[in-house]
Amino acid sequence: MLRNTQSHVMNPKKTFALAVGLALFLLPLFLDFEGLSLMGHITLGIFLLAAVFWILEPIPIYATSLLVIFLQIVFLSVQGPLYQLSEVPSATPLPVEGEVWEIPAAALQEEDAVLVLENGKQAGVVPVTVTGSNAETVTVRSDELSTESRLVIDGDHWLLDFEVPSYTVYLNALANPIIILFLGGFVLAGAAVKYQLDRNLTRVILRPFGTKPARVTMGLMLVTATLSAFMSNTATTAMMMTVIIPIVAQLDPDDRYRIGVALAIPFAANVGGIATPIGTPPNAIAIGALQAHGIQIAFGTWMMLAVPLVVVILFFVWWLLLRVYPAKGERIVLDLSGRFNVSGKAITLYFVFGLTVLLWVSEAWHGLSSSVVAFFPIVALTAFRVVEIDEIRNLPWEVLWLMAGGIALGVAMQDTGLAEWLIGLIRWDLMGAFVVICVFGFVAAGLSNFISNTVAASLLVPLAISLGVSGMLADAASLEINAIIIAVGASLGMALPISTPPNAIAMSTGMLRTPDMARMGVIIALVGLPVAFVLAKFLWPLLVGN
Amino acid sequence: MEKIYILCVDDEPDVLRAVARDLALLEEAFPVETAASADEAKALIGRIQESRDELGLIFCDHVMPGQNGVDLLIELRGRLDLDLMRRVLFTGQAGHEDTVDAINRAGITHYVAKPWEREELLQVARDELTSYIIASGRDPLPYMRYLDQERLAEHVHRRNRTDTGQ
Numbered sequence: 001m002l003r004n005t006q007s008h009v010m011n012p013k014k015t016f017a018l019a020v021g022l023a024l025f026l027l028p029l030f031l032d033f034e035g036l037s038l039m040g041h042i043t044l045g046i047f048l049l050a051a052v053f054w055i056l057e058p059i060p061i062y063a064t065s066l067l068v069i070f071l072q073i074v075f076l077s078v079q080g081p082l083y084q085l086s087e088v089p090s091a092t093p094l095p096v097e098g099e100v101w102e103i104p105a106a107a108l109q110e111e112d113a114v115l116v117l118e119n120g121k122q123a124g125v126v127p128v129t130v131t132g133s134n135a136e137t138v139t140v141r142s143d144e145l146s147t148e149s150r151l152v153i154d155g156d157h158w159l160l161d162f163e164v165p166s167y168t169v170y171l172n173a174l175a176n177p178i179i180i181l182f183l184g185g186f187v188l189a190g191a192a193v194k195y196q197l198d199r200n201l202t203r204v205i206l207r208p209f210g211t212k213p214a215r216v217t218m219g220l221m222l223v224t225a226t227l228s229a230f231m232s233n234t235a236t237t238a239m240m241m242t243v244i245i246p247i248v249a250q251l252d253p254d255d256r257y258r259i260g261v262a263l264a265i266p267f268a269a270n271v272g273g274i275a276t277p278i279g280t281p282p283n284a285i286a287i288g289a290l291q292a293h294g295i296q297i298a299f300g301t302w303m304m305l306a307v308p309l310v311v312v313i314l315f316f317v318w319w320l321l322l323r324v325y326p327a328k329g330e331r332i333v334l335d336l337s338g339r340f341n342v343s344g345k346a347i348t349l350y351f352v353f354g355l356t357v358l359l360w361v362s363e364a365w366h367g368l369s370s371s372v373v374a375f376f377p378i379v380a381l382t383a384f385r386v387v388e389i390d391e392i393r394n395l396p397w398e399v400l401w402l403m404a405g406g407i408a409l410g411v412a413m414q415d416t417g418l419a420e421w422l423i424g425l426i427r428w429d430l431m432g433a434f435v436v437i438c439v440f441g442f443v444a445a446g447l448s449n450f451i452s453n454t455v456a457a458s459l460l461v462p463l464a465i466s467l468g469v470s471g472m473l474a475d476a477a478s479l480e481i482n483a484i485i486i487a488v489g490a491s492l493g494m495a496l497p498i499s500t501p502p503n504a505i506a507m508s509t510g511m512l513r514t515p516d517m518a519r520m521g522v523i524i525a526l527v528g529l530p531v532a533f534v535l536a537k538f539l540w541p542l543l544v545g546n
Numbered sequence: 547m548e549k550i551y552i553l554c555v556d557d558e559p560d561v562l563r564a565v566a567r568d569l570a571l572l573e574e575a576f577p578v579e580t581a582a583s584a585d586e587a588k589a590l591i592g593r594i595q596e597s598r599d600e601l602g603l604i605f606c607d608h609v610m611p612g613q614n615g616v617d618l619l620i621e622l623r624g625r626l627d628l629d630l631m632r633r634v635l636f637t638g639q640a641g642h643e644d645t646v647d648a649i650n651r652a653g654i655t656h657y658v659a660k661p662w663e664r665e666e667l668l669q670v671a672r673d674e675l676t677s678y679i680i681a682s683g684r685d686p687l688p689y690m691r692y693l694d695q696e697r698l699a700e701h702v703h704r705r706n707r708t709d710t711g712q
Contacts, residue, residue, distance in 0.1 A: 193704055238702035245696045394705065505702060510691030 017056035024048035025071075035424070039164070039416040042075045047418065047459075050409055054455040061452055062398035065405020069170050072412050077167035088157045090117050090150040099143050100131060107151040108138055115152035115160070116145075123152050123160055165415065173408035177371035178277075178288040179400050184374025185278035186400075188353055189231035190391045191381050195346040196338075197353065198227055198239055203336045206243075213257055213327035216334065218318055220244065221264050225272030225314055228502075229279045230357070232396065233269040237502035240265045241509065247332055248511055257332075260325030262511035263520055266502035267317050270494045271528075274487070275310045276360075277302045277370060281403050282448075282457035282490035286483040288407045289461045292414065293469065295480060297544065298363040299370040305484060305540055313492075313528045320523060345386045352380045399454075406458025410465070419466035428467055433478045437485050437536050440464055441529050444489030449499045449521075453490040460486045480544040481536050492528050495521030547688035550600045550678070552578045552671065555587040555615065556607040556636070561660075565605060568664045569671055575692045576602065576675055584613035591628070601631050602678040603671060605658070608637035608644060616644050619652035630681050632674035634658055 025048060028041040036044070046068060053064040074080045093101035107114050112130065115123035128140035152160065173179070192198045202223045209219030220240065228236040244265060248258045273280030277287055277299055287297050340346070359366070359373040381387045413419040428436055440460060448456035461483050468479025494500050495518045497507035503517060552572070554565045562580040569578050579594070581587035587606075594601050604622070608615035619633050635648045638660035648654045655677070656670050676694040679686050686698040 235703050238699045241699035242696050242703065245699065504687055505690075505699070508687040508690035509695050509699075 014058040017052060017058035021049045021052035021058065024052055033421070036421045037417060039076060040418045040421060043412045043416040043418040046071050047409065047413065050405070051459055054459070055451050061455060062401045065402045068405045069173060069408045072170040072408060073167045076164065076412055076416070077170060078164050079167040083164050086159060088117060088123070088159050089153040091153055092147060093145050093149055093151060095147060096139055100139055100141050101145050102137050102139050103151055104153060105133065105136055105138050106153045108140070109155045114140070115155060117150040117152060169411060170408045173404040173411065176288055176404065176407050177291065177369065178284045178407070179404055181278055181371045181374045182281070182284055182400060182403065184356070184377050185230065186395045187381055187387055188356060188377045189235060190395055191349045191387045192231065192353065193235060194387065194391055195341045195349050197349060198231060198236070200338060200340045201227070202239070202243060203338055206334060207336055211331045211333055213329065213332050214322050216332040217261055217264050217322060220261065221268035221314055221318055224265050224268035225275065225310060228269040228272035229275035233273045233280055234501040234505070237266050237269045237505045240269070241505060243334065245509065247334060252328055255328040256325040257327035259512045259516050260321040262506050262509065263517060264317065264321050266500065266506040267494060267520070267524060268314060269502040270491055270500050271310055271313050271317065274306050274491045275303060276306070280491055281399060281454040282487040284403050285406045285410070285454060285457040285461050286487040289410045289465050290480060290483055292411055293465065293479070296369065297480065299360040300363050301543055303361065304543055306488070308539065309488065309532055309535055312531050313524065316527055317524055320520065324520070345384065348384050349381065349386050352377050352386070402452070402454050406454060409458055410462040413462040414466060419462045420470055423463055423467045423470055434533070434537055436467065436478070437481060438533055440482055441485045441489040441532060444486040445493040445525050445529060448490040448493030449495050453493065453500065456493070457486055457490045481540050484540065485532060485536055488532050489529065492525045495525065547575060548600065550576050550602040550675070551594055552576050552603045552605070553581065553587060553590065553601055554578055554605045555581045555584065555610070555618065557582050557610040561607070565667065568667045571668060572671060572692050575689050576671070583610055584615070584618040587618060595627065601628065603632045603634065603674050605634045605636040608635060608640040616640070616648045616652055619648065619654060623653050630678060632678050634670060634674060636660065
């Protein structure tokens with residue numbers, strides 16, 4: 001009979017998460033942490049709220065990102081009501097004679113200076129000479145004061161110890177260069193799907209791999225990783241699933257090869273995302289945060305860092321899956337029929353796609369940043385109507401919002417000194433640069449098994465960056481390497497069906513069970529992370545920093 | 547995962563039992579509800595909607611006491627709240643004109659002739675529910691293992707959508 005499912009009512013778990021998030025948002029305001037400004041306290045509240053909402057998901061994760069930006073504007077910007085409605089308490093000096101003024105004793109800062117308010121919020125230092133004093137007032141001599149001057153009474157007022165930025169600082173996150181880079185990638189990928197470029201490339205690349213099961217797996221993983229380096233890991237996995245579903249259906253039900261091949265696709269997609277800056281959003285979080293510190297990582301540089309790692313891990317995954325899930329049969333036949341679309345628009349796409357990728361990887365020669373290059377496919381493909389309004393509406397805008405929230409959070413954590421303060425809670429100097437890299441890598445991978453990879457990176461990257469900036473670690477390159485290792489770690493957290501969308505897709509087909517994925521995922525992370533650490537130690541310092 | 551109901555309307559209890567048995571493989575995601583007449587079907591639809599569940603597919607016999615199947619399907623087609631529901635005429639006795647009406651006026655998406663084969667019925671249900679899931683725009687992953695995986699994977703590929711964030 002009918003069950004009465006009340007799925008539309010807020011469930012207790014969500015209510016609990018909302019309550020905890022709001023409580024943690026308010027908590028720092030009632031506490032006084034030494035060394036942290038009031039703005040830092042507010043940012044800590046926003047950070048805690050974001051962490052709880054991103055992890056427990058009482059609201060969608062992209063909505064949490066937008067909430068972060070909104071809260072920053074309300075509480076941390078010049079345009080926000082908190083700033084608009086606040087004023088520093090002040091008093092005007094009373095003229096005594098000539099350049100001598102009587103001022104409240106509290107207005108005298110240190111021995112010989114007063115703070116004069118310029119616009120009700122910020123103050124400039126004016127030197128004075130004290131000529132006399134009593135309990136409540138002092139007389140001072142200065143030629144810079146007037147009866148209009150407003151002297152700050154409370155020199156420790158929160159408005160004075162933090163230069164409140166304009167809201168454009170936070171809004172800029174929505175159009176950060178790295179977001180534009182991703183938008184360019186999304187438009188290219190959307191067009192590639194529309195004209196079946198991805199499927200046709202798959203066909204062409206797979207053909208030389210023949211029919212031996214081991215070779216077929218290798219081909220499938222190579223294609224998946226290559227495509228997911230430039231397209232979303234999710235779309236790539238879904239497309240590759242349509243390729244393997246027919247072959248799996250023909251296999252003997254107890255042929256374990258089907259499990260191996262069903263795992264090979266999502267794992268290759270997750271790992272392939274590491275290969276380029278646009279491969280997966282965690283890369284954007286790392287690159288965006290480094291950009292905020294004036295450190296540019298070129299597209300090609302990132303690939304030189306990441307591709308060797310990706311190749312080694314893919315090879316290991318291939319070997320592992322074939323060993324654990326060997327094929328019973330001798331032949332796997334893929335249906336590789338089909339032909340390239342040769343309409344004018346499709347040809348335009350091939351040209352634009354090729355040129356964009358070429359310009360991305362050759363940044364070192366021409367110097368155009370990858371975000372500038374990314375604008376080219378956006379303009380060209382829309383101008384020639386290769387992508388039209390439907391594809392534009394269909395772009396994963398929420399992924400851009402998700403990244404923007406992470407970037408904005410990082411900006412506020414740096415600007416308000418929160419990140420540095422959090423970092424200061426742990427004695428990193430006892431660990432040494434290499435141990436720190438390992439810690440960040442493992443924490444990122446561990447976290448992103450359970451939460452969105454982008455979110456894991458958003459929470460960790462600001463900490464890693466300020467650790468690099470703080471100078472607690474001697475190694476100059478550790479700033480870049482800390483950030484990159486977090487992006488890599490976030491992509492290697494793939495032990496559970498919920499870890500990544502590719503995992504979820506593979507699991508949904510019913511071809512494998514969770515223990516299969518969990519066992520292989522853990523082994524891959526335990527092998528992949530140390531490989532990354534070794535590269536971070538010996539190869540990466542040659543490519544970034546100095 | 548929200549369950550999506552399959553409704554089977556037929557005046558023969560044996561048929562209803564057989565259909566429920568044949569579609570038992572889908573039960574975890576797509577439970578079967580049965581009604582012996584058009585009126586009973588409409589009452590059941592009302593109850594399903596009251597509890598905010600969804601109806602994705604209806605198998606409807608034609609010759610029944612009271613309102614006949616094609617007329618019921620025409621009526622349901624006119625309802626905006628059921629516009630995504632897939633409609634299957636499930637009969638051995640529909641005449642030429644009724645069949646024309648079923649296609650043109652009731653907009654049926656499939657015709658299953660009685661007697662039916664279990665595999666055929668299951669395949670029809672899978673195809674129709676796959677179309678329903680795609681049209682409904684919901685996350686297809688929870689339903690994938692019961693339905694046409696290739697079509698749903700292609701849908702995810704084209705739309706680049708699942709509920710899990712990256």
